[in-house]
Amino acid sequence: MxxxxxxxxxxxxxxxxxxxxxAIYNTDYLSPKLLYAWLVTSLYAHAEIKSIDTSEAFKVVGVQAVITGDSYHLLCGPVIEDHPPLAKEKVRYFGEPLAVVIANSEAVAKEAAGKVKVEYNPLPVVNSLASALKEGAPLVHENVAFYKQVKPNEIFSKAGTNIAQHVKIRKGDLPEGWRQSEVIVESNFSLPQSNHIAMEPRNAIAEIKADGQVIIHASTQAPFDVRKILCRCFNLADTQVIVNTPLVGGGFGGKTNVQLEIIAYLASQAVHGRAVKLIESREQDMTSSPGHLGLEARVKIGATRDGTMKALEITLEVDVGAYVDSGSQMTRAMAADCTGPYHIDHVWCDAYGVYTNHTYVTAFRGFGRLSYVFAIERTMDKLAFALGIDPLELRLKNALKSEDTTPTMVRLNKSSIGNLPACLTKIKSMMNWQEGVRRETGSNKVVAKGISCLWKTSSSPPDxxxxxxxxxxxxxxxxxxxxxxxxxxxxxxxxxxxxxxxxxxxxxxxxxxxxxxxxxxxxxxxxxxxxxxxxxxxxxxxxxxxxxxxxxxxxxxxxxxxxxxxxxxxxxxxxxxxxxxxxxxxxxxxxxxxxxxxxxxxxxxxxxxxxMHHLVHMDKDTGKGKLGPAWTVGAQAVEVEFDTQNYTYKILKAATVIDAGKVLNPKGARGTITGGMCMGLGYGSRESCLYGEGGERKNPQLRTYHLMRFGENPTYLVDFVETPLIVAPYGLRGIAEHGIIGIPAALANALTTAAQVELNQTPLTPETIWQAKRGKLDDSL
Amino acid sequence: MVNLVKMDLIELAVNGEKRLVMARPADTLLHVLREQLGLTGSKPSCKNGDCGACTVLIDGQPIKSCLMLAVEALGHEITTIEGLKDSPIQRAFIDKFAFQCGYCTSGFIMNCHALSVIHPDAGDETIREWLQSNLCRCTGYEEITEAIKSVLAQEPKENNG
Amino acid sequence: MIPFDFAYYQPSSLAEAGGLFAELAAQGKEPMYYAGGTEIISFSRLYQLFPRAVIDIKKIAECNMLEQKNGKLVIGAAKTLSQIQESNVFPLLSWCSGRVADHTMRNKITLGGNICSRIPYREAVLALLVSDSEIIIWGKQGLKKVGLNQVFHQTLLLEPGEIVVQLVIDQEVTRVPFTSTKQTMDGLVHYPQDRIGYPVVSIAALKKKNQINFAFSGVCSFPFRSTEVESFLNNPSLPWDEKIHQVAEKLPAEIINDMEGSADYREFVLKNMLSDIVKRLEG
Known part of the structure; x- marks a missing residue:
């Protein structure tokens, strides 16, 4: 055959x-019967809503209805129900939807939305993780304990604080780990929130028929979840809700969240079930709908002189923003994989999901891994430096293999973990690693290489x-x-x-x-x-x-x-x-x-x-459990040319070797990986949500929030290892997210080597590097 | 003197056809193409001129239709992605796997098509200058580079940038 | 989606345009002249502008010319930056224009529009300032020609109803040595083409006899050419290193301190870039 x-x-x-x-996307759904909704969004990050005056908006010809949060007793959320679809009593982030105008055309809806007058009473803003965790910090949510937990096995919040989630890993005996360690390194890391920027902005259409049938058209990665959440929020039978999803113009996790579908449903309800279309502007997509989490991390690793890792203590503080959404799950997922793909007997991890007055967050390509991997992989390089061992060899020495255990104490086998050493060996020759990681090439230029490993499991629900x-x-x-x-x-x-x-x-x-x-x-x-x-x-x-x-x-x-x-x-x-x-x-x-x-x-x-079978929730006290059927492992590397005089740099090469189990579609697989790498280079080099002193978003446009553009991409080197996952079709492993995960870390490792200063934050703009160099200079004076 | 002081009928030349549309003076070309003519190949994404997903050709030149009024297009030839039929760049985009979600694709193809017509001998520098006008969030731009290069002349006259 | 209505007019002569402006202003329509329109559309969408009428000047012949005559280069205000860039009649202007927005946008953005923009950067202006260009403005008294340096102070000083018609450049100036650099907040200035984004610092410089003219963008909240900066930098009795080291003290305003670059960093880039530019022109 x-x-x-x-x-x-x-x-x-x-x-x-x-x-x-x-090709038809949800934005392309046109019909003369449609009404249009436009969001009125908060101008404050944290404020009481004193009043909302909609009278002028109603006067605009063509307005059908204006709805505000105070008409509803409604809290939603996939894990904990902490989120009113339209802000009620107070706003918790800049850009939070607080009213919706429904009108005959988008222009009319938008014009009228501009006439909704909101009076605020500003509250102290929780504008950083540090301020959220301070003793006596203002609370983003006063009544966390009263919120309904949809998934009580998964969320452990602390009443009276901004801690929405606390996940613990207690593996082995940490003091013993330190006793066995001859070299110990520590570092702190800071990574900002960022945006998904799917090219199709988030949007939804809702219609409620006379018999109660709800028809949703949504640009979503999770149509069945949209149905489930609508049913839960509005007490509907699942036969009552039909969700249609055509082609989706990019998601990257950002379209797993259910938000606009709920608001569109409320809007349709307000106009007797007529079909209402709600498309966010790019600015709203970047501020009103959820982004990617921010992270502060403290990492301490101990090892013997020969480079055997013995102990890891890691604290992860996750900026989940104003509502939990899937932030608690990402916090958990990061903790579960917190060592990186390395074998360590003694591990202690505390991961906190923390409420702030920033835009809330949802799944993003890699489900949190790209952030904690940055912290681990930068510390690995620091350890290698302290030990005088080549950073790639250090990774090779500690790579997880069959019979090792994960932080959540899952015993691995060849099928479930794949072959990281093979990935490292391949990337070593692809990157011509043996020529050295740093060389001066004249006229203030240095060429440097950095490496990172990655691993990820599914973190899916057990059922x-x-x-x-x-x-x-x-x-x-x-x-x-x-x-x-x-x-x-x-x-x-x-x-x-x-x-x-x-x-x-x-x-x-x-x-x-x-x-x-x-x-x-x-x-x-x-x-x-x-x-x-x-x-x-x-x-x-x-x-x-x-x-x-x-x-x-x-x-x-x-x-x-x-x-x-x-x-x-x-x-x-x-x-x-x-x-x-x-x-x-x-x-x-x-x-x-x-x-x-x-x-x-x-x-x-x-x-x-x-x-799924044999998945087990994580134990509240030790973290023991199993979040996915297997892992995908890989190695990534970046080569930069750095200018030692003005701190600008050019990304020359980026490489990835992934254990794909089996490559289904070679060209498709390469594109998936390089796409992830490009996004990782963007996050590492330039992307971040910038908040002003009052928590207002300063760069909610593609003019000021910079993405990688055509031609800024490096030469990509991509290869695969194929270790079959025996429970998967033809042995394949998931690879769709993985291209992004280790790239910011590899970039930072390359630039740290090039600039000879520790770079423990993103985005790594020339200014960041200049500031780090200057800080070092100031310290030594 | 062409004036449009309120919503009215205007005649646009789109993809070789004369089409009457009802437009407000403040309506963008993107809005009218999509909502009045159902030409939804041109995509709304940033509506701020930053991303290029709405790129169409006006007299053969790429233009971001979110930052052009429909009334400004009077007397000009508009070409949208729906007006391209089996062009080399469309085939190249398929052959080279130059798209994933496809939402930026129409805009990229229109820009590439104009480039290949106006500068068939474009070198790397010109390609880069033109195509930096469009954002793609799925690919790493490698396949788009291959696609445009495959439809341009084999031996670029310029030096590589 | 512009949420409000405005009326659109497309006059074919300056007089007609001026008449319309006066009439519409009297009716309280807050009219605006419209060329490329990119800024009017994007700012209106965000409620940052509210014109009730726009007057498109693209069909006015004088605004659309590009000619070289009697040693002068004349560029109509409605010429797009792409047209100017591709004609390459004034290479420094091509360079500077070629850094505004992106290529497709430059097919729409006009020279007049860039000069009159509300955005702090306005790169095309730099080339016009260092070349001592003249600007032709239509107003109540008809056409007038003035030195751009006389009427451009942070912004172009126009009376209500005045129209920028043309820019006139001495062709001699288009042949003297020049250079120009821009750095954005991202780390990729090495590619001459990677310039999308607002500048952290952008400099255009042109050497006439023994004097170097400098114009700056990204340093202060407006593009400028400053007599004080220029005479200081051209002082032959001081070495370049020292002058560059002190240049920040001579600037006409505070250095911008924002998310694209802190003031300290902009100063650092300014000095590096000046050294580089001087090396290129004096080297």
Whole structure:
């Protein structure tokens, strides 16, 4: 049979639509029946709402309704219900939605929104982690203890403080670890909040029909979660809510959060169920909707003189902003992987999710890993320097392997951990590491290299589930229907490849249902955590088995033989010992008709499902538990050319070697990795949410919030190692997020080596480096 | 003298057709193309001229349609992504895997198309200057570079930047 | 999405435009002349401008010319920065114009628009200041021609209703040695093309006989060419190192201290960049 599915660079199924402008995203949903909503957002980071005067807004011709938070007794949130969809009594961050105008056109809604007058009584602003954690700090939430915990196994807040979450890891015996250590290094780190900047701004449409049926059109990574949360917030049955999701214009975690769907629902309710479209402006997308967490970290590592790591003490303070959303889960996920992919017997981690008056946060590519990895990997370099060991060799020496245990005390095997040493060995030669990590190239220029490792597990709920349905068309092609959203990761195409491989079919003969409709599509947890190919892929294989069984059963009647001697492949059911005896699947896929008219069978529908197994919540006191089925490990490196006179630099190369288990689509996989790397270089070099003294956001535009642009990218070096994950389709591991994780750390390590000053924060602008150099100069005077 | 003092019908030349649209003087071209003509290939993203997702061609030159009034387009030829049919750059974007989510793609393709028509012999420096006008958040720009280079002349006249 | 309405006019002559302006102003419409319009649209979207009428000057012939005649280079105010850059009639102006926004935006942004912009940077102005350009302005008394340095103090000083029509540059000046550099907050100035973003510091310099003219952006909250700075820097009795070291004391205003760069850092970049520029022009 010809090579059909896995390991082939199949162009994505929706390619033609995407290059012709015919691809439909949620923003493209147009209809004359639509009304438009516009958010009125807070100008203060922390203030009592004294009054909201909507009378002038109502006077604008074309306004249908204006709603404010005080009309609702409603608190939402995926883990703890701490979040009123529209601010009530007080605002907790700059940009927080506090009223919505619904009007006949977007222009009218926006004009009227400008006429809503809000009177504030400013409160002391919790504008940093330090001020949030100070004794007697003003509280962002006064009544944390009274909030309903949706996931009580996952959240441990401290009443009377701004600590929304506290996760502990207690592995081994830390004092013993220090006793065994001959060299100890410590450092502090600071990483700011940042923005997702999916090119399609967040948006949602809601309509409530006369019979109570709620129709949502959402640009989301989690249509089934939108349904679940709407049902919980508004006490609806899940049959009452249908969520439609077409192609999504980028997510990066930012579209896992359920916010605008709730507000659009309230808006529709206010206009008797008419369809209301709510699109955020870019400025709102960057301030009103959640971003990526900020982190302050303190790391202390002990090792023997030969470089064997013995002890780790790490404190992570996570700036989750004004509401918890998934901030508590990211705090937990960081703690669970807190060592980096290194074996350490004695580990003590305290991870705090802390409320501040900053924009709240949600999942972001890597689910927190990129931040704590920065702290660990910078400290690894410091340790290597203190020991006089090559930083790559130090990592190689301590890399996790089979039989080692993780911080949450999961014992690893070859399948679950993969092969980090192989990744390090490969990257060593790709980066020409042996030529040295720093060389002066003349005229104030230094070329330097930095390295970082990464690892990540899924951090999914223990009961996360996926489904798949396969049907057969008259022409023998197949339809694959799954609940994953196409956010750009190419998952629909990958899943078609998995099915093609399984059935030995041409992938072009497999149609995928691109859009998701929660009323029709098999369910899927969320399109997140790099888990689609693993979870949905397993469901697809299960569905394919089911399909094959049914086809063999019908074919066995037609071909007059037991089903056991039949095989399915190439669009046929054939006799194993003689493939010349066969029947095409299209002849039996929708019932088989004998020449005289008698028929048997009926529509063949392959159905499959998958659910996570053997995951265990983390223990409150020790952290013991299992958050995901396996890890993906990798090594990354960056080479910079640094100007020692003006502190500017150029990123020459960036490299990644990932243990992918199995590479499904080589070109697609490379693009996924380089895309993550580019985003990591952006975060490391320039991206940050800047807050003013009053907590107001200072750079909510792409003019002042800088992204990597065309041509600023370095040369990318990407390679893979393939250690199969035995419970995954064809051995694959998730790789969609991983390209970003170690890059800021590798960049900082390269620049630290180049500038010869410890760089323990991002973004690493020339000014940051200059300031660090100057600080060092001042210290020595 | 062309005046538009309130919402009124105006005639735009879009993708080789004359189309009547109802526009306010303050309506941007992007808004009118999408909401009046259903040409949703041009994407709203920053509406501030920073990202390039709404790029269309005006008399062959790339323009960010979020920062152009519809009325300004009177008397000019507008080309949107829907007006490109099987152009080399569209094929190159597929062959080179030059997009993921696809939301920036129309704008990138329009800019690349104009570049390949106006400067078919563009070198690295010109390519970079032109394409820095567009942001992509999914790719690392590697595949877009390959795509544009594959449709330009094989031997660039300029030095590499 | 501009949330309010305005009226759009497209006159074909200066007189017509001026007449419209007077009429609309009298009606309280707060009219604005409109060329590329990028700033009017983006600021209106954010409620930072509220014109009730805009008067598009792009169809006025005088505003649209680009010619070289009698030793003078004449550039209409409605010429786009891309057109100017590509014509390359004045290389220093091409360099400076080529650093405004991005290439696609420069297909819309005009020279007049950049000079009159409310954004603190306005890179194209630098080339015009150091070249002692003249500006032709249409007003109640008809056309007048004045030295740009006389009427550009932080911003272009215009009477209500006046229109920037053309810039006139002595062609001699377009042939003398010049240089120009811009650094943004991101670390990639090594590529000449990587210049999207507001400057931390931007300098244009031009050497005429033994004198170097300097204009700056990103240093203070407005672009400037300062007699004090320039005569200090051109003082032949002091060595360059010393002059550059002291230059911050001579500036016309405080150094900008904002999220794109602290004042201290801008001073550091200013000095480095000046050294570099002097090396290039004197070296």
């Amino acid at each position: 010809q090579k059909v599915g896995i390991g082939v660079s199949v162009p994505r199924k929706e390619s033609q639509d995407k290059v012709t402008g015919l 996360a589930t996926s489904g798949a349905i396969i049907t057969i068309n008259e022409d023998g092609t197949l339809n694959l229907n799954v609940g994953t959203v196409e956010i750009g990761s190419g998952s629909k195409t990958s899943l078609a490849q998995i099915l093609a491989e399984k059935l030995s079919m041409d992938v072009n003969k497999i149609h995928v249902v691109m859009d998701v409709n929660t009323g029709i599509s098999p369910s899927h947890w969320k399109t997140v955590a790099s888990m689609t190919n693993f979870m949905v892929g397993n469901a697809v294989l299960d569905a394919a088995e089911d399909l094959v069984e049914q086809l063999r059963s019908i074919a066995s009647i037609v071909l007059r033989c037991p089903p056991e001697v039949l095989e399915v492949g190439g669009g046929k059911v054939y006799l194993k010992e003689d493939p010349e005896i066969y029947i095409e699947i299209n002849e039996i896929g929708n019932g088989y008709e004998y020449p005289e008219g008698n028929s048997i069978g009926g529509q063949v529908i392959g159905r499959g499902s998958f659910i």
